[in-house]
Structures are given as C-alpha cells and as structure tokens.
Amino acid sequence: MGTVFEYAPAPESRAVVTLRPSYGLFIDGAFVEPADGSAFATVNPATEEVLAEVGEAGAADVDRAVKAARRAYTRTWSRMSGRERGKYLFRIARIIQERARELAVLETLDNGKPIRESRDVDVPLVAAHFFYYAGWADKLDHAGFGPDPRPLGVAAQVIPWNFPLLMLSWKIAPALAAGNTVVLKPAETTPLTALLFAEICQQADLPPGVVNIVTGAGRTGQSLVEHPDVDKVAFTGSTEVGRLIARAVAGSRKKVTLELGGKAANIVFDDAPVDQAVEGIVRGVFFNQGHVCCAGTRLLVQESVADEVLRSLKRRLGTLRLGDPMDKNTDIGAINSAVQLERIEAMSMVGEAEGAQRWSAPCALPDRGYWFPPTVFTGVSQVHRIAREEIFGPVLSVLTFRTPKEALAKANNTPYGLSAGVWTDKGSRILYMAQHLRAGVVWANTFNHFDPTSPFGGYKESGYGREGGRHGLEAYLDV
Amino acid sequence: MSRLDVRKTYKLYVGGAFPRSESGRSYQVTDAKGRFLANAALASRKDARDAVVAARKAFPGWSGATAYNRGQVLYRVAEVMEGRRDQFAAEVAAAEGRTVARARSAVEAAIDRLVWYAGWSDKVAQVAGSANPVAGPFFNFSVPEPTGVVAVVAPQRSALLGLVSVVAPAVVTGNTAVVLASQTMPLPAVTFGEVLATSDVPGGVVNILTGQVAEVAPWLASHMDVNGIDLTGAGLDAADLEAAAAENLKRVRRPAGPDTDWAADPGTGPMLAFLETKTVWHPVGL
Numbered sequence: 001m002g003t004v005f006e007y008a009p010a011p012e013s014r015a016v017v018t019l020r021p022s023y024g025l026f027i028d029g030a031f032v033e034p035a036d037g038s039a040f041a042t043v044n045p046a047t048e049e050v051l052a053e054v055g056e057a058g059a060a061d062v063d064r065a066v067k068a069a070r071r072a073y074t075r076t077w078s079r080m081s082g083r084e085r086g087k088y089l090f091r092i093a094r095i096i097q098e099r100a101r102e103l104a105v106l107e108t109l110d111n112g113k114p115i116r117e118s119r120d121v122d123v124p125l126v127a128a129h130f131f132y133y134a135g136w137a138d139k140l141d142h143a144g145f146g147p148d149p150r151p152l153g154v155a156a157q158v159i160p161w162n163f164p165l166l167m168l169s170w171k172i173a174p175a176l177a178a179g180n181t182v183v184l185k186p187a188e189t190t191p192l193t194a195l196l197f198a199e200i201c202q203q204a205d206l207p208p209g210v211v212n213i214v215t216g217a218g219r220t221g222q223s224l225v226e227h228p229d230v231d232k233v234a235f236t237g238s239t240e241v242g243r244l245i246a247r248a249v250a251g252s253r254k255k256v257t258l259e260l261g262g263k264a265a266n267i268v269f270d271d272a273p274v275d276q277a278v279e280g281i282v283r284g285v286f287f288n289q290g291h292v293c294c295a296g297t298r299l300l301v302q303e304s305v306a307d308e309v310l311r312s313l314k315r316r317l318g319t320l321r322l323g324d325p326m327d328k329n330t331d332i333g334a335i336n337s338a339v340q341l342e343r344i345e346a347m348s349m350v351g352e353a354e355g356a357q358r359w360s361a362p363c364a365l366p367d368r369g370y371w372f373p374p375t376v377f378t379g380v381s382q383v384h385r386i387a388r389e390e391i392f393g394p395v396l397s398v399l400t401f402r403t404p405k406e407a408l409a410k411a412n413n414t415p416y417g418l419s420a421g422v423w424t425d426k427g428s429r430i431l432y433m434a435q436h437l438r439a440g441v442v443w444a445n446t447f448n449h450f451d452p453t454s455p456f457g458g459y460k461e462s463g464y465g466r467e468g469g470r471h472g473l474e475a476y477l478d479v
Numbered sequence: 480m481s482r483l484d485v486r487k488t489y490k491l492y493v494g495g496a497f498p499r500s501e502s503g504r505s506y507q508v509t510d511a512k513g514r515f516l517a518n519a520a521l522a523s524r525k526d527a528r529d530a531v532v533a534a535r536k537a538f539p540g541w542s543g544a545t546a547y548n549r550g551q552v553l554y555r556v557a558e559v560m561e562g563r564r565d566q567f568a569a570e571v572a573a574a575e576g577r578t579v580a581r582a583r584s585a586v587e588a589a590i591d592r593l594v595w596y597a598g599w600s601d602k603v604a605q606v607a608g609s610a611n612p613v614a615g616p617f618f619n620f621s622v623p624e625p626t627g628v629v630a631v632v633a634p635q636r637s638a639l640l641g642l643v644s645v646v647a648p649a650v651v652t653g654n655t656a657v658v659l660a661s662q663t664m665p666l667p668a669v670t671f672g673e674v675l676a677t678s679d680v681p682g683g684v685v686n687i688l689t690g691q692v693a694e695v696a697p698w699l700a701s702h703m704d705v706n707g708i709d710l711t712g713a714g715l716d717a718a719d720l721e722a723a724a725a726e727n728l729k730r731v732r733r734p735a736g737p738d739t740d741w742a743a744d745p746g747t748g749p750m751l752a753f754l755e756t757k758t759v760w761h762p763v764g765l
Contacts, residue, residue, distance in 0.1 A: 246725035442760070446761070453612050454621070455756050469609060
C-alpha cells in the first residue's frame with residue numbers, strides 16, 4: 001500500500017536561524033570558553049550535517065557556573081521581590097513568542113523532530129510554561145506551602161534530547177519563579193536551543209548568573225549533580241541514570257525530583273470509536289518518533305476488536321509521511337542520533353527473536369540521516385522484552401485482553417508508572433480505570449497532551465516529584 | 480501474700496497476628512536505668528520480608544477503602560488507646576525514663592495526634608489535589624494517591640508519640656506500612672500493635688517489627704516491593720539506606736534531627752511524603 005495522498009515538498013525556511021560556527025558555555029551572563037578548550041559537534045540527525053561546535057564543560061567550568069549561580073542567588077535573585085522576578089519571566093515568555101519560529105526551526109534542525117511539532121507543540125508550550133510560572137512568582141504564599149515558602153538555592157538541572165527546549169522550560173520556569181537560580185545541562189545531541197535561550201536571557205536583561213547553561217555529556221552532568229554547593233537536583237532522562245543520581249545524592253541535603261522512563265499501556269475497549277482510538281494510538285506512540293517517556297508503547301486492545309483496530313491502525317500508518325523534518329507536511333522525523341537508532345534496531349531484533357511478528361509502515365527512508373519506520377509488533381506477550389523495556393522509538397507492542405480486570409493487571413504489570421491511556425465510551429469504566437491505573441498521568445479518550453497547569457510525573461520507577469501546575473512549585477521550595 | 484504477675488510476651492505484629500521472630504531470637508529490653516524489662520523478638524530478614532508481603536496483600540483493600548472509612552478506623556485506634564492510657568504511660572515512663580506524669584502527657588499527645596490524622600483522611604485530597612485549567616477542551620484534575628508499601632524506621636527516642644507521628648500519616652492516606660520500632664524502646668510499639676489489632680485496622684495495614692536497625696532496615700531499604708521509606712529514626716545509617724532505596728527509586732523521607740519536638744504541629748509534610756499525584760485528562764465535547 002503506497003501513500004494515499006501525494007504532496008509537493010513544503011519546506012520551512014531555515015534562513016530565520018543564524019548559526020554560529022561555535023558556541024561557548026553560558027556562565028554569569030556571558031558566553032565563555034571551557035577552561036580546557038574542549039568541544040564537541042552537534043549534528044542535524046536528518047542530514048548528518050555538523051551544525052556547530054559546542055563547548056564541553058569540565059568540572060572546573062561546572063564549578064564556575066555553580067559559583068555564579070550562588071552569587072546571583074545570594075546577592076540578587078533571592079532578595080528580589082516576587083513581583084520583579086515574575087516580570088522577568090513574563091519578559092522571557094514574550095521574547096520566546098517573538099522568536100518562536102527561530103526557536104522551532106533550530107529545534108527541528110538539532111533534534112530531527114518535524115517542524116510541525118516544534119512549531120505547533122514544543123515552542124508554544126515553552127512560552128506557556130514561562131507565562132504560567134511567571135504569575136506564580138508573587139503568589140507563592142497562596143500556593144498551599146505555608147505563609148512564607150522559601151526557595152532552595154542553586155538548582156542543578158539535567159535534561160534530555162527529546163524535547164530540548166520544552167524540558168528546559170519545565171525546569172527553569174518554576175525554579176526561577178520560586179526564587180532559585182539554576183545551572184542547566186542540555187543533552188549533548190541537542191544543545192543549540194538552550195544556547196539560544198541563553199541569548200534570550202541576555203535580551204531580557206536577566207541578572208547575570210540567574211541562568212547558567214553548561215553543555216556537555218554525562219560527565220558534565222555528573223559533575224553538576226554531585227557538586228557540593230547545589231541545593232536541588234532535577235533530572236529528566238533514563239531510569240538507569242535516575243538511579244545513579246538518587247544514589248549520588250543519598251545522605252546530602254539536596255532535594256531531588258526525577259522524571260524517568262515509562263512503558264505506558266494504551267487500553268482500547270471494544271466500545272471505543274475505532275477511528276478516534278487509532279488516532280490516539282498514533283499520537284501516543286509515533287508523536288516525536290516515539291522519543292517520549294510517556295509514550296503509549298504498549299497497546300492493550302480488547303480481543304473482540306483487535307483485528308479491526310489493527311487493520312485500521314496499519315492503514316493509518318501507511319498515510320504517515322516520514323522524511324525531511326523541515327517539511328511542513330512531515331509526520332515522522334529523524335531518529336535523534338545514531339546511538340539511539342542502534343538501540344531501536346537492536347530492540348526490534350530482540351522482538352523478532354523472541355517470536356513477535358514485526359510489521360513496518362511501507363515508506364522509503366532517506367539515504368542520509370537516522371531513520372526508523374513506524375513499526376508494530378503483534379503477538380507480543382508480557383514476558384517479551386519489547387513489552388517490558390523502554391525502546392524510545394516509533395515501535396508499538398500490541399497485546400490483547402478479554403476483561404477490564406485483565407487489562408488493568410497487564411497495564412500495571414511494569415516497574416514503570418508514568419502514564420496510561422484508556423479508550424471507551426463508558427464513563428464509569430473510564431473512572432474505574434483511571435482510579436486503578438498506577439500511573440501519574442491518565443489520558444482518557446485522548447493521549448499525549450501537555451499543559452503548564454497540569455502536573456506531570458511518575459509512579460514507581462518512573463521517578464518522583466511533579467512538574468507543572470501548583471504541584472510543580474513544591475520541587476523548588478523548601479517545604 | 481502478694482499475687483505473682485502474669486508477664487506479657489512481647490512479639491512482632493505481622494499481617495494482623497503476633498508471631499515470634501521466625502529466627503527464634505529475642506533480645507533483652509531494659510528501662511532507661513538499665514534494668515531488665517522484657518525479652519523482645521529480634522526480627523530477622525525473613526520477618527521483614529514476611530511483613531512486606533503482608534503489607535502488599537493489605538494494600539488494595541486499605542487504599543481502596545473510602546477515606547471516610549479510614550478516618551473512622553484511625554479514630555477507633557485513638558478510642559481504644561484512650562482506654563489503655565495507664566498501661567501506655569507506665570511503658571513509656573519505663574522506656575524513656577520519664578516520670579509517669581510526663582509519660583502520660585506524651586501518651587495523650589499521641590492519642591490526640593491520631594485523632595488529628597483521622598480527620599485528615601477525607602481532607603488531604605482536597606488540599607493536595609487540584610482542578611487544572613488547561614488551555615484546551617479538556618476536563619483535567621489531579622488527585623493524591625497512596626504510594627504503596629512504606630517502610631518506616633521509627634524515631635529512636637520517642638517510643639510512642641514519635642511512633643504514632645510517623646505511622647499515622649503514612650497509613651491515613653491509604654498506604655500500608657512495615658514499621659521498625661525504636662531499637663532500645665520497642666515495648667510501647669508492641670502494645671500499640673495490640674491496639675491496632677483490636678481497632679478494626681485490617682491485618683497487614685500496619686506491621687511492627689522489633690529488632691536492630693542495622694540488621695533489618697537495609698533489607699527494607701533494598702526491598703523491590705517497598706515503594707517508600709521513612710528514615711526518621713535511621714540516624715547514622717540513613718545515608719546508606721537512602722542509597723539502597725535508589726535501586727527501585729523509593730520515595731525517601733530523610734531523618735529528623737536528634738532534637739525533634741514531637742509535640743509540635745507536624746503539618747502536612749509527613750502525609751505528602753508518601754502520596755503520588757495522578758492527573759487525569761478527558762476531552763470535553765458534545
């Protein structure tokens with residue numbers, strides 16, 4: 001089956017972005033070179049073109065950034081009124097809106113996600129997060145954490161590559177609103193929008209040292225998290241690294257929030273409208289190439305409608321357009337890195353080897369860059385690794401069930417607990433499932449929606465703490 | 480001729496029953512002046528694991544009970560304790576080396592604390608939950624839910640008030656608990672178990688172990704079916720226990736300072752430490 005519709009290319013212009021050949025670290029309000037001059041390249045995963053060289057922060061640079069953040073905290077930010085802090089955040093939100101297209105294009109170039117998503121989802125949510133938390137800055141005494149909640153101090157924040165700028169906003173906006181200063185490390189494959197955000201901080205005249213950005217890989221992150229003068233650690237990423245961080249901060253005063261992996265069940269009952277459910281399944285697992293910790297990677301479909309749902313799903317996947325992320329018609333962009341592509345390929349081989357049936361949407365893959373077609377495994381059982389382990393790619397594992405209780409047991413049979421989906425027309429069943437699913441976010445008759453007012457975070461090994469909403473403030477207050 | 484006392488055997492409280500340690504071991508408990516009080520069961524790794532199994536088994540029922548029901552059960556615990564104030568006062572006085580009058584005020588504070596937490600059962604969701612005004616056609620709300628099985632290392636120096644102050648906030652919200660009593664003052668905790676057993680608290684909701692923190696707590700901290708751990712009484716072992724708890728990302732409540740005033744208003748923090756926030760979305764439309 002070929003594509004249903006033929007589309008002419010509709011590429012977004014990249015002229016709006018001016019890339020510098022190299023970027024330094026953003027410390028104390030200025031771009032500086034790493035002490036030992038180390039740098040690494042960041043590439044466009046859709047073309048393998050090197051976009052820029054980026055400084056690699058060592059322990060000395062991290063120390064410098066933490067000292068700058070401490071100074072800014074002590075001398076400026078913790079003394080400033082909430083109202084003034086809030087005004088800085090409103091300013092930043094406005095500049096993000098003004099420079100939205102530039103941020104979206106840069107995000108797509110560096111990350112490989114479709115411009116349609118960076119333009120319509122990521123960047124608008126980033127602005128919304130700053131706007132939302134800006135309003136909290138002078139209302140903290142009404143947030144339910146006592147009459148005079150205090151900030152923690154310096155926050156060390158380490159974020160992943162799947163939503164680079166959005167994860168930055170989830171970290172920086174509440175931290176600053178609560179009165180903390182931050183040192184943030186973006187992922188090594190997607191540092192560019194964080195560095196553009198640093199420029200936005202300069203444009204907003206944010207006092208030097210309130211936001212510091214140190215680029216680098218795991219070692220940089222480790223130096224930051226383990227730095228003795230940070231008061232707070234916030235991490236989004238793999239459960240494996242989350243464990244290391246939880247261990248590293250044990251016995252310290254550092255407050256920790258962790259947003260980690262997931263293996264969400266998306267449960268489709270026989271009374272669900274099939275077309276809507278199929279759209280939800282697609283949105284659940286193929287949004288952002290499946291590089292989503294809360295992705296609905298386990299489809300639990302009621303046995304009586306399994307054939308119909310799968311037929312409809314495969315037909316729909318045949319219409320998805322995979323290719324140039326800068327094309328405004330593209331649905332599936334590039335896999336973020338060669339390393340991640342290898343992981344997805346390896347897990348798919350495991351799926352086949354364990355006896356599940358693999359089906360991939362019939363679509364041509366570009367010659368250069370990192371690509372993986374939307375893929376569905378059927379005949380998956382609960383013991384299969386593709387039903388238990390996070391793949392973090394466009395790969396769906398399909399399991400079936402007969403009764404609601406069986407669906408619940410299967411859905412909850414995982415060490416993770418980040419999200420879950422339910423598709424049914426029966427209201428009481430939605431509420432029963434929502435009540436009994438052990439997951440931090442339950443999407444009923446929808447999937448993968450996010451909002452700054454809506455708390456997000458996991459149960460069990462998906463981590464602890466919440467980001468978003470009033471709850472998200474607690475992570476950055478001494479309560 | 481005076482009557483000979485009938486002494487009590489102090490045992491563990493696991494799954495609603497009072498077993499001895501499976502290890503057959505016990506240890507001597509003395510009063511504040513070092514005089515022999517009783518032999519307490521010396522809990523083993525196996526006892527700790529049995530207690531976790533009991534707590535897990537009790538979790539669906541207890542977390543699924545209505546908040547109103549949990550509140551009534553906790554209030555019942557306070558009622559039954561009230562009738563045994565003299566016994567508790569004598570035990571606390573002996574354990575903590577206080578006068579009976581001061582021990583009595585600690586017992587009364589413990590009872591009052593239970594009443595306070597009983598009242599929280601059907602209020603904490605209103606305080607900790609929210610309706611979220613998302614920018615789109617969705618009904619969106621957040622509710623607190625219990626974390627699951629919580630291990631509790633009870634305070635070492637406050638045998639009853641400290642114990643109640645860590646157990647009640649964990650279970651009032653629907654968690655089930657495995658509690659390691661004060662190592663040197665375990666007897667009031669065992670008697671507290673007898674109160675729980677006669678107060679409509681379902682078996683397994685609270686399990687009480689007596690023994691050595693250094694021996695038992697590491698098994699609880701590293702247990703993969705324990706979801707949270709309160710290290711209030713863990714003292715110098717706390718850092719190692721927190722590191723062990725990282726293996727399955729347990730929620731950790733760090734130890735209180737040595738001079739904690741257990742009589743002070745605890746706030747909502749002890750409850751919030753073992754609550755998860757669940758957010759539910761549903762589209763709005765015709």
